[in-house]
Amino acid sequence: xxxxxxxxxxxxxxxxxxxxxxxxxxxxxxxxxxxxxxxxxxxxxxxxxxxxxxxxxxxxxxxxxxxxxxxxxxxxxxxxxxxxxxxxxxxxxxxxxxxxxxxxxxxxxxxxxxxxxxxxxxxxxxxxxxxxxxxxxxxxxxxxxxxxxxxxxxxxxxxxxxxxxxxxxxxxxxxxxxxxxxxxxxxxxxxxxxxxxxxxxxxxxxxxxxxx
Amino acid sequence: xxxxxxxxxxxxxxxxxxxxxxxxxxxxxxxxxxxxxxxxxxxxxxxxxxxxxxxxxxxxxxxxxxxxxxxxxxxxxxxxxxxxxxxxxxxxxxxxxxxxxxxxxxxxxxxxxxxxxxxxxxxxxxxxxxxxxxxxxxxxxxxxxxxxxxxxxxxxxxxxxxxxxxxxxxxxxxxxxxxxxxxxxxxxxxxxxxxxxxxxxxxxxxxxxxxxxxxxxxxxxxxxxxxxxxxxxxxxxxxxxxxxxxxxxxxxxx
Numbered sequence: 436x437x438x439x440x441x442x443x444x445x446x447x448x449x450x451x452x453x454x455x456x457x458x459x460x461x462x463x464x465x466x467x468x469x470x471x472x473x474x475x476x477x478x479x480x481x482x483x484x485x486x487x488x489x490x491x492x493x494x495x496x497x498x499x500x501x502x503x504x505x506x507x508x509x510x511x512x513x514x515x516x517x518x519x520x521x522x523x524x525x526x527x528x529x530x531x532x533x534x535x536x537x538x539x540x541x542x543x544x545x546x547x548x549x550x551x552x553x554x555x556x557x558x559x560x561x562x563x564x565x566x567x568x569x570x571x572x573x574x575x576x577x578x579x580x581x582x583x584x585x586x587x588x589x590x591x592x593x594x595x596x597x598x599x600x601x602x603x604x605x606x607x608x609x610x611x612x613x614x615x616x617x618x619x620x621x622x623x624x625x626x627x628x629x630x631x632x633x634x635x636x637x638x639x640x641x642x643x644x645x646x647x
Numbered sequence: 648x649x650x651x652x653x654x655x656x657x658x659x660x661x662x663x664x665x666x667x668x669x670x671x672x673x674x675x676x677x678x679x680x681x682x683x684x685x686x687x688x689x690x691x692x693x694x695x696x697x698x699x700x701x702x703x704x705x706x707x708x709x710x711x712x713x714x715x716x717x718x719x720x721x722x723x724x725x726x727x728x729x730x731x732x733x734x735x736x737x738x739x740x741x742x743x744x745x746x747x748x749x750x751x752x753x754x755x756x757x758x759x760x761x762x763x764x765x766x767x768x769x770x771x772x773x774x775x776x777x778x779x780x781x782x783x784x785x786x787x788x789x790x791x792x793x794x795x796x797x798x799x800x801x802x803x804x805x806x807x808x809x810x811x812x813x814x815x816x817x818x819x820x821x822x823x824x825x826x827x828x829x830x831x832x833x834x835x836x837x838x839x840x841x842x843x844x845x846x847x848x849x850x851x852x853x854x855x856x857x858x859x860x861x862x863x864x865x866x867x868x869x870x871x872x873x874x875x876x877x878x879x880x881x882x883x884x885x886x887x888x889x890x891x892x893x894x895x896x897x898x899x900x901x
Binding site for chain 2: 489
């Protein structure tokens with residue numbers, strides 16, 4: 436392995452699910468990971484990952500309680516790369532209609548909706564499903580179109596414009612499984628749980644300069 | 648298209664992997680971390696660990712295992728056995744578990760499923776069912792505490808209750824078939840998979856690839872768990888999928 440730029444990858448701790456697997460994956464590429472609880476910890480980071488599973492409303496409440504709302508948005512304005520995974524991708528949206536309407540981070544304009552029960556055989560959508568790429572993106576370098584990734588979710592982010600769509604998955608209802616806007620990317624699947632293909636995406640993210 | 652899953656199921660007893668027969672006599676089958684590393688290399692779809700220690704019902708052994716397994720295995724991990732409190736579930740999930748398997752607690756503490764589901768999402772809650780076929784009544788009966796205690800609630804009623812409380816997946820295990828390698832209890836898997844809208848993992852009895860084929864083709868299960876098949880034969884998830892792909896059963900491609 437040649438010389439790598441020293442990335443310091445923050446993992447936002449909203450106490451929403453399994454953070455350790457993301458940290459282990461970052462370590463396995465030889466990058467440093469730090470769990471982030473407060474806004475001042477964002478300063479030293481080169482990259483930020485917003486992971487999580489669970490409720491949109493609870494997660495956004497945690498973002499506010501920890502005083503991370505504006506700091507995460509400033510982190511993105513500074514040009515540094517941000518990756519939202521699963522619930523973390525949904526938080527990038529403008530708002531979620533899970534039970535009650537909740538305002539999201541608004542980094543990828545769009546609405547978070549529940550999968551359509553009339554079209555999807557089993558909800559939550561759990562398991563391995565393929566991501567059909569609709570646009571080139573540097574994070575997918577070295578990953579073939581149609582590769583399988585691991586999903587566990589009942590909601591998804593529906594971006595406002597097609598320009599944000601990077602990949603689509605069909606679980607009975609086609610939904611956007613990878614989206615991007617400038618230096619912000621979201622994956623509805625769990626790259627840290629998707630073996631070689633998923634690790635490749637995370638490795639690409641940790642080495643990414645945020646430009647497309 | 649959503650793929651079917653093949654899940655090695657690993658039973659833990661005093662930090663070793665064991666394999667039981669009809670929930671009774673067991674054999675030592677190795678070290679859980681070493682085997683998880685192998686399953687990761689074989690692209691298994693997911694791993695399930697169940698602690699079957701009947702004297703110590705707490706989650707410390709699962710927590711120490713998680714620490715080591717999550718460093719070598721980048722796939723979904725479900726853990727269960729002895730989870731009776733929200734705090735135990737929370738500690739497992741924040742330490743690297745993607746799902747917790749609740750079994751006995753699903754009969755005793757009706758509030759546990761919604762508490763875990765509200766905090767971590769219903770996809771993090773798997774309800775495990777241990778089932779025997781009762782010849783006298785010609786009906787399936789549910790058991791808790793590693794198959795020792797007969798539960799009075801009926802199968803359909805229990806399924807309805809746990810799914811309405813927020814269970815995101817059902818792991819149904821046939822005690823009669825466990826470790827026998829005689830094939831899955833197809834009518835049981837069919838009945839459970841037809842009764843719920845959440846994904847169902849069938850378990851108990853796989854002894855050859857034909858048993859998986861039969862269960863995938865004849866029932867709506869989303870996944871099949873295998874213990875003895877991978878423990879005692881030269882079978883592995885890669886070869887199982889190569890066989891099953893010939894019958895049009897979809898699996899993830901690497």
